[in-house]
Amino acid sequence: METLPTTFSAEAYFQTQPPPPTIEQDVQSVRGFLKQQREHGKKVVLVTSGGTTVPLELNVVRFLDNFSAGTRGATSAEYFLKAGYAVIFMHRQFSLQPFSRHYSHSTNPFLDLLEIDDPPDGSTAPPSISVTSSKRDHLLGVLKSYKSVQKAGTMLTLTFVTINDYLWLLRAVSQELSVLGKDAMYYLAAAVSDFFLPRQKMSVHKIQSGKGSLHIEMDQVPKILKPMVAEWTRQGFVVSFKLETDDGIxxxxxxxxxxxxxxxxxxxxxxxxxxxxxxxxxxxxxxxxxxxxxxxxxxxxxxxxxxxxxxxxxxxxxxxxxxxxxxxx
Amino acid sequence: METLPTTFSAEAYFQTQPPPPTIEQDVQSVRGFLKQQREHGKKVVLVTSGGTTVPLELNVVRFLDNFSAGTRGATSAEYFLKAGYAVIFMHRQFSLQPFSRHYSHSTNPFLDLLEIDDPPDGSTAPPSISVTSSKRDHLLGVLKSYKSVQKAGTMLTLTFVTINDYLWLLRAVSQELSVLGKDAMYYLAAAVSDFFLPRQKMSVHKIQSGKGSLHIEMDQVPKILKPMVAEWTRQGFVVSFKLETDDGIxxxxxxxxxxxxxxxxxxxxxxxxxxxxxxxxxxxxxxxxxxxxxxxxxxxxxxxxxxxxxxxxxxxxxxxxxxxxxxxx
Missing domain, CATH: 3.30.505 (SHC Adaptor Protein)
Known part of the structure; x- marks a missing residue:
């Protein structure tokens, strides 16, 4: 086994950590999407959204996670679309998505919007389904926006789970998007882990309990904004987020x-x-x-x-x- | 500060870790639910579902999590309802739920089931919404089951996020449910953390990066099945799950x-x-x-x-x- 660095530069990171299996397919879909948007003279924003996980095991059962439902990213993506931007929505699997976010299974379940209408007496027709009248206007508004974005083809959705998926995908998408130069915006709303466990240090199987307390030691994730701004995106308009719980800092x-x-x-x-x-x-x-x-x-x-x-x-x-x-x- | 044990018995756990703020309200709703079910002579199953988190900070940004979408629990709950049981569905916030699980926002988004029907030419009526015909039968089946469970009042949903929420809620619900004696089943499908960070050891604010690697040391969660079987549930039929990645063990x-x-x-x-x-x-x-x-x-x-x-x-x-x-x- 080669020796691993103890702090990773971005370069060392990508040299030692393997790419996710879907990266080539994702790059192809980004390329196709960008070609279309450029033909229509669209500005494009990359919106990242949701938290990243840090798996502790190769056969992953446990992971470190960052708190994020993906509200900021999913909501912002809708407003970017409304403002005429094309959107690459790069989000954590199962985090909120534009449009469907209005109907969270927990707070506003869509099954509660629907009613079963029995056919008239004597009819053999099956029952039909309709939308509860008090909910119809709101749903119609969301549905119209959703369908028009689908029809215009102005949103591309990409998915990540782990910090490793995220870093590889961010680099690849940024490099593709850089062909738009200053017309590209990067809106980095995802809650990205500051720490990770190099693949070479992961336990193969589920860590067993019953052996006392759990000790985890993680390495720092390289500061990816540096190569992103200096090398990958070239002239793009890069927006990052800082979330703290301590006002003073x-x-x-x-x-x-x-x-x-x-x-x-x-x-x-x-x-x-x-x-x-x-x-x-x-x-x-x-x-x-x-x-x-x-x-x-x-x-x-x-x-x-x-x-x-x-x-x-x-x-x-x-x-x-x-x-x-x-x-x- | 009082001295904390280094390994926690269940008793020591509940003596040192604070209850979640909603526990009393949850107990009240369980009591009301059980009263109703007993009047109808129902057997009742407690289904736990989804993973628990272990927050690393009091103002929580980072947490350890267990992999679980909640498929096992949500799916099983539907089959228990079908078999005539009343169900207390105690699940991780945002994990899958019975019925709505068929329409995950990622794999089968419900907005794709709906169509906008424009009114006939000349009409000033607003557009209406209908269900795509190829999807209607399946949706009708799910919707019928969902509405009939709602009408019969045979499912109560409770929510947890952290391992601490889970442990307090499990104890409280089990103690309530034990009045049903052998008629109660406990189906413990949640993926529960084996480790936790006692509140007294948590950092108040977000742990800062930039200070080298991250070290986490966690204590073992007490083996809760022991008091659950011996004290809380008395005669109930208790089913636990064991998930491993290594066949041999x-x-x-x-x-x-x-x-x-x-x-x-x-x-x-x-x-x-x-x-x-x-x-x-x-x-x-x-x-x-x-x-x-x-x-x-x-x-x-x-x-x-x-x-x-x-x-x-x-x-x-x-x-x-x-x-x-x-x-x-």
Missing amino acids: LIPKAQAALERYGHSVVIANELHRRKFEVAFVYRTHDADPSAPRFAETWVRIDLEKDPEKEVEEDIVNELVRRHKQWLEM | LIPKAQAALERYGHSVVIANELHRRKFEVAFVYRTHDADPSAPRFAETWVRIDLEKDPEKEVEEDIVNELVRRHKQWLEM
Whole structure:
């Protein structure tokens, strides 16, 4: 067995960790999708969504996971489509998806929307199914948007589960998408693990209990934004997210990420306020070297006044505006 | 801070780990449900389903998880209902549920079942929604079963996320259900973590990366089947599951569990064959002390011959038969 590094550069990562089996097929579908979108002069956004897993076993039973239902990504994808972008929706298997997210099996099960209508007396026709009248308008709205996106072919869905799937897929999709240059946006809303277990260190079978406590030691995931910005995406408009539970470190950490990776915007959010308040953190372009080097703009919504409003609508509109401005620079 | 044990007995666990906030409300709903079922002379099965999480932080971002979509539990619950049992379906939030499981957002999205029918020319009526004809029969079947269970009030759904939610809820529900004595079955299909992180050892905020590798040390979850069989459920028919990836240890581990906990049946399954093959492992009642003390019966289905067949149908029928036999003993 070759010696493994203890900290992985992105390069070392891809040299030692095997690609997921579906990567070639995914690249082919991205290529076909992009060809079509370019013919229609579409801007394209890559939306990543949901958490990544870190399997502890090769025959995986246990894994480390990051909390994420995929609401941010699935909701934002809908608003990007509405704003005229084509969307590559790269999401964690079983996380929320655009359109169907409105009908979660737990909170708004679609079977509750449906009614069985028995045929009139004497008829031998089978019963028919209809939509409960109070739910019809909302469903019709969602269904129309869904069908029109399907018809226009403006959304491509890709799936990942593990951190390894995610990293390989992100690199491959970014490299393909880079042909669009500045017309491509990268909206990295997935909750990506900071740690991983190299395949070479995994246990083959399910780790047995009954042998005392469990010790896990994981390596750091390479800081993938660096090669992504510097090499893979070239001129793209790259938006990353920073989620913290400790307010005091939120903005400084967002600024540090911008400094280190040189991308376009960090959207900073605190775990418990992320549904109604986020900060756009970006570099200022002030010629005065004594002026602050970073600025932030807050996007806030008032859920008491307008409980149906989604903060992703304002986030996406603000990004679309900034992307446009930046294209015109 | 009081000193924590390094290995937890079930008793020590419940003395040191706080109950979930919804426990009282859940107990009330179980009590009401059981009252109703007893009035109708129903047998009741508790079905647990899906994986449990082990949060690493109090403001939880990262957690350890067990692989489980909840297929076994959700499917079995449907067959128990069909067999005339009332079902307490205690499942991991967002795992599969009876009936809606047929329409997973990923593999069979319900929006694809629906069509928009425009009104006739000249009409000002809004468009209506109908079910695609090729999908109507299957949906009608599922919908009928779902509505009839709702109408009969024979299923109660409870939700857990963490291992701590699960353990508290399992104890409370078992204690309530024990009033049914031998008429109660416990079908423990959830994939429960063997390890946990005591609340007192959790980090308050998100664990920061950038400080080298991640070390996690977890304690063993107490063997809950012991007090469950001996104290909480009294005479109930208790069925546990054993999932392994290593064939060689599957049956011995199932036998060891029966030996240790003294319950009714262990259903043993290997990870990659669990969709078509399981073993019922049980104690023999042979008076001859030299005879084997355990026996196993295999339940197998042939998915090539009958791809629509679900192994849970045979598992549940076999259990219903054994439960009946045992009630008559």
